[in-house]
Amino acid sequence: MKAAILESGKRSLQIQDIPVPKVGPHEAKVRIKACGICGSDVHLILHGTLKCKHYPKIPGHEASGVIEEIGEKVTRFKKGDRVVIAAGTSCGKCAHCLSGRENLCKDIGVFGFDREGNFAEYNIVEERYLYPLPDVIPFEQGAILADAVSTPYNAIKFRGNIQDGDNVAVFGCGGLGIHGVVIARALTKGKVIALDVDKGALDNAIAYGADEVVNLREVKNPGKALKEISKGIDLLADFSGRVSNIEESLRAMNPGGRMVMVGIGREPLKFAIPFVIIEKQITIAGSYGSDRRAIPELIDLYVQGKLNLSRSITDVRKLEDINESLHDLEDRKGNPIRFVISP
Incomplete structure (x- = not known):
């Protein structure tokens, strides 16, 4: 199979022909149909x-595909x-994993970092990492459910405990944050406000249903701006990942408000x-x-017409175009x- 390989110390991927691994008893061979390029891939490569x-x-x-072969002990897929x-x-064995909260596992890892990823024609994947993808969802949009959409969903739905009617502020509207806007819009009738320093990111937020946008280059205090726009x-x-955004926004929060930090920054907590x-x-x-709740719930929202990812796929490209991408x-x-990437 063709695969994009990262060698230690290199700053680009090499397209190589390598053997397709054999399928184990609890595994499936998946022909990769789509794999999203995440910002973390830029940092890695x-x-x-x-x-x-x-x-x-x-x-x-971030991948989707079609099963071509299953191990003898696979029961949920064909x-x-x-x-x-x-x-x-x-790990699949600890109390967190057994309760469905895998993202609390002490041995948590990521495909493409801790084991072989999906910039390849095939991957061998344990059954427990697979979720059925309905025909109504294109492979490209299905692929990004794995991270670009499920990570902000976990933040807003499970950690942020969003309630219908909540006013929501989303700081940073890149690959994750823009889907925070999408999810907030799907789950609340309250105001959704997007904040970023990039006009293009804010344009994307408007297209995805944000009621208001704030260009952080143009305001001195985002908390004051949020208070004026939303009344709380x-x-x-x-x-x-900018801690100052959190510090400056505290006084815009309503009683019982929740702040959820997803972005990773370099500023120390000082206040x-x-x-x-x-x-x-x-x-x-x-x-x-x-955790394992996110992808099935997102698929349900999509099928119900409540989750719109039509603008999320900027372009679909060949594996050979991955470095340019x-x-x-x-x-x-x-x-x-x-x-x-469509291998």
Whole structure:
């Protein structure tokens, strides 16, 4: 099979012909139909700021495809089934995994980082990482359910406990945050406000149903701007990683408000616990990846017509175009949301 290989110390992928691994008893061979390029792939491959556990490695963690072969102990799938491959890996044995909260597993990992990923014609995947993909969902949109959509869903639905009628602020509208806007719009009739420094990202947010947008280059205090626009925020989801956004927005929060931090930044937490957090009983929570609830629930929302991902696929490209696509994502060429590779 053809696969895009990352060698240790390299800043590009090499397309190589390698053997297709054999299928184990609990595994399926999946012909990859689509695999999204995530911002973390840019950090891994072009920047080297993220690392794989071992090299060489096939990256790629947002994938969908068709099962071509199953192991003898696979019970939920058959040859020809359309599937989404979960982005995250886990031990499968601890209390968190057995309760369906795999993203709390101490051995949590990611396809393409901790084991072989999906920038390839095939991958061998354990049955527990597979989800049925209905015919109504295109492979390209199904692929990004694995991370670009399920990660913000976990943040907003499960960690943020969104309620219909909540006013929601989404900081950072890149590949994850823009789907935070999509999910918030699907789950609340309250105001959805998007904040970013990039006009293209804010244009995407408007197209996806944000009621208001705030260009953070143009305001001195985002908290004050949020308060004026919304009369109070119930849920704030930060995908930017800028702690100052959280600090400055506290006084825009309604009593009982929730803040969820998803973006990873380099700024230290510096502020003393202000009285407003105690007085308003504001919750500040972290959110990482998603658990096994997310993808089936997202598929249900899609089938019901409540989840619109039609604008999310910027372009579908060949495996041989993957390095160019990584640079296009880094440079935001064409104001992309997701480039998808079709091996």
